[in-house]
Amino acid sequence: MSLAKILVPVDxxxxxxxxxxxxxxxxxxxxxxxxxxxxxxxxxxxxxxMGVPLSGEAMGAIIxxxxxxxxxxxxxxxxxxxxxxxxxxxxVVDAPLRQDAVxxxxxxxxxxxxxxxxxAAALSDMVVCAPxxxxxxxxxxxxxxxxAERRPVLLAAKPPQAFRKIMIGWNNTAPAAHSxxxxxxxLEKAQIIELICLQRPGAADFGTDNVTAYLKAHGLTxxxxxxxxxxTALHTSLAKSACENRADLLVIGGFGHSRVxxxxxxxxxxxxxxxxxxxxxxxx
Amino acid sequence: MSIAKILVPLNxxxxDRVSLExxxxxxxxxxxxxxxxxVHPDVRxxxxxxxxxxxxxxxxxxxxAADAAEKTAAKAARESFSMAAAQADARIVSVPERGDxxxxxxxxxxxxxxxxxxxxxxxxxxxxxxxxxxxxxxxVRQPLVDVLTRHGRPVLLCAERGxxxxxxxxxxxxxxxxxxxxxxxxSLPILEKADAVQFACVRPDNTSERPLHxxxxxxxxxxxxxxxxxxxxxxxxxxEELLETAAASEYxxxxxxxxxxxxxxxxxxxxxxxxxLSHASIPIFLAH
Numbered sequence: 001m002s003l004a005k006i007l008v009p010v011d012x013x014x015x016x017x018x019x020x021x022x023x024x025x026x027x028x029x030x031x032x033x034x035x036x037x038x039x040x041x042x043x044x045x046x047x048x049x050m051g052v053p054l055s056g057e058a059m060g061a062i063i064x065x066x067x068x069x070x071x072x073x074x075x076x077x078x079x080x081x082x083x084x085x086x087x088x089x090x091x092v093v094d095a096p097l098r099q100d101a102v103x104x105x106x107x108x109x110x111x112x113x114x115x116x117x118x119x120a121a122a123l124s125d126m127v128v129c130a131p132x133x134x135x136x137x138x139x140x141x142x143x144x145x146x147x148a149e150r151r152p153v154l155l156a157a158k159p160p161q162a163f164r165k166i167m168i169g170w171n172n173t174a175p176a177a178h179s180x181x182x183x184x185x186x187l188e189k190a191q192i193i194e195l196i197c198l199q200r201p202g203a204a205d206f207g208t209d210n211v212t213a214y215l216k217a218h219g220l221t222x223x224x225x226x227x228x229x230x231x232t233a234l235h236t237s238l239a240k241s242a243c244e245n246r247a248d249l250l251v252i253g254g255f256g257h258s259r260v261x262x263x264x265x266x267x268x269x270x271x272x273x274x275x276x277x278x279x280x281x282x283x284x
Numbered sequence: 285m286s287i288a289k290i291l292v293p294l295n296x297x298x299x300d301r302v303s304l305e306x307x308x309x310x311x312x313x314x315x316x317x318x319x320x321x322x323v324h325p326d327v328r329x330x331x332x333x334x335x336x337x338x339x340x341x342x343x344x345x346x347x348x349a350a351d352a353a354e355k356t357a358a359k360a361a362r363e364s365f366s367m368a369a370a371q372a373d374a375r376i377v378s379v380p381e382r383g384d385x386x387x388x389x390x391x392x393x394x395x396x397x398x399x400x401x402x403x404x405x406x407x408x409x410x411x412x413x414x415x416x417x418x419x420x421x422x423x424v425r426q427p428l429v430d431v432l433t434r435h436g437r438p439v440l441l442c443a444e445r446g447x448x449x450x451x452x453x454x455x456x457x458x459x460x461x462x463x464x465x466x467x468x469x470x471s472l473p474i475l476e477k478a479d480a481v482q483f484a485c486v487r488p489d490n491t492s493e494r495p496l497h498x499x500x501x502x503x504x505x506x507x508x509x510x511x512x513x514x515x516x517x518x519x520x521x522x523x524e525e526l527l528e529t530a531a532a533s534e535y536x537x538x539x540x541x542x543x544x545x546x547x548x549x550x551x552x553x554x555x556x557x558x559x560x561l562s563h564a565s566i567p568i569f570l571a572h
Contacts, residue, residue, distance in 0.1 A: 002506075004502075004505040004506045004507075005502060005505045005506075032505075033505050096501055096505055097505075098504065098505050098506075098507060119493050119494055122462055122465035122466070122469075122494055123465055123468070123469075123494060123498050123499060123501075123502040124502070125469070148462075149462065150436060150466070173406075174406040174435060174436075177406035177407045178406065178436065180407075181285050181286075181409060182285065184285065184286050185286075188286075210407050211407060213379065213380055213407075214289055214380075214407040214408075216379055216380045216381065216382075217288045217289040217316075217317040217319075217380035217381075217382060218286065218288040218289070218382060219288070219381075219382035219383075284436075
């Protein structure tokens with residue numbers, strides 16, 4: 001299967017460029033369409049409801065102020081998109097279109113942003129999110145996309161020119177299996193696929209026959225690396241392994257452990273969401 | 285998502301033939317690998333546990349009967365598989381391959397269907413279940429519901445009778461819900477190869493969250509042209525309207541979201557999915 005529609009939630013901040021560049025480069029082998037979606041609340045909703053009613057001018061000022069902010073964000077995004085399309089050889093289009101090159105369209109949607117993004121994500125092949133270190137709202141949205149909408153989320157970071165070498169973090173769980181199915185379009189175009197088997201120290205090793213058979217059914221072969229590490233060091237080991245081996249993409253299951261566990265003990269998923277050292281494709 | 289590995293659990297009954305026929309028909313269209321697995325519980329589970337002592341002779345005869353039944357079932361499953369594979373010109377292999385002619389494998393697993401699915405469903409792209417028409421039994425439906433909801437894998441429910449083709453004329457039920465969207469994205473490999481794709485929208489005014497227009501736009505980005513049929517004032521329930529539309533125009537596959545509403549709501553108000561499962565007249569592709 002190929003990728004045809006990649007969603008990139010944008011907000012006019014500096015992070016947009018990284019997310020959009022990653023999306024466009026991911027789209028290249030498939031001539032996919034990238035939708036830059038700016039979701040924001042209705043400016044009128046910013047008017048606070050207080051005991052004392054605001055004067056007409058005050059309300060007007062608040063609404064106008066917010067409208068200006070959103071308009072400025074939209075302009076910044078337009079500029080970023082134009083810049084990236086020029087550099088990467090993609091085309092800006094008004095509406096989603098299938099062409100013989102990567103196309104990018106801009107969409108502005110008014111509504112409760114998380115819900116708008118979720119609804120758009122449901123009908124997309126993948127969502128590219130900027131790292132969420134500075135943005136708790138972005139973090140929650142990404143988490144929802146991974147867990148509730150169960151769409152593959154590609155965390156943007158240092159986008160490579162092409163996704164040639166892909167490493168898969170494999171721990172024999174269902175989210176890891178789903179991450180492999182979700183990554184199929186990338187895996188099919190990759191030159192090297194490496195399976196990092198994350199064996200728990202002290203526990204019996206799980207075999208890799210099942211996962212290699214699954215990959216073979218898709219016409220793919222992979223090499224294997226076995227790592228035995230403790231849970232707390234998992235994130236660092238994965239990141240280190242992927243960077244040392246110059247992987248272009250890391251594929252892992254998202255939220256393999258319960259959210260409570262991850263919130264309390266800092267999980268692999270949470271840590272990657274905040275600051276991915278390379279592009280990471282997360283699926284639950 | 286691509287559909288390259290289709291899991292078909294078998295139980296030694298005559299329904300295996302329909303499951304396999306349906307699976308191979310779809311596999312041929314998608315060049316997918318068919319993983320046929322005969323599942324049977326451990327024979328020792330047939331031993332009764334009772335307060336009253338049971339003589340060793342009776343225990344042995346119960347065991348022997350169970351063992352004999354299991355061997356008959358295994359033999360029947362193996363025969364159904366050989367016949368179906370031969371009819372589909374599929375090559376029997378030990379390691380999956382992608383290509384033409386399609387490849388397939390047969391193996392036997394001991395355990396309950398639910399536990400075997402726990403192990404196998406995650407690394408499969410689609411699980412095929414035999415028809416459960418005419419039964420309201422929760423137990424019969426449970427493995428299918430588990431694969432859909434707990435394992436998050438799409439399911440292909442067979443009709444009572446086998447079919448020559450699956451996926452050439454596809455009807456997609458659309459209600460703007462999340463499950464419907466999952467079903468659409470999961471069934472893309474089938475829709476891309478179909479000769480005709482049609483959306484059926486019962487009560488189209490309710491689809492505002494994910495309007496039909498967005499769904500059609502998504503499909504057209506994947507190169508799939510779909511038409512639509514809007515049922516504004518349905519005379520029957522959603523499930524009945526969908527099945528009737530499917531039968532009227534000879535579709536050979538219905539794609540829809542399964543259990544889009546909470547299970548509690550479905551139990552109280554009678555669910556669309558439950559009705560579809562027990563009255564499937566054509567194969568149904570479900571995702572959650």
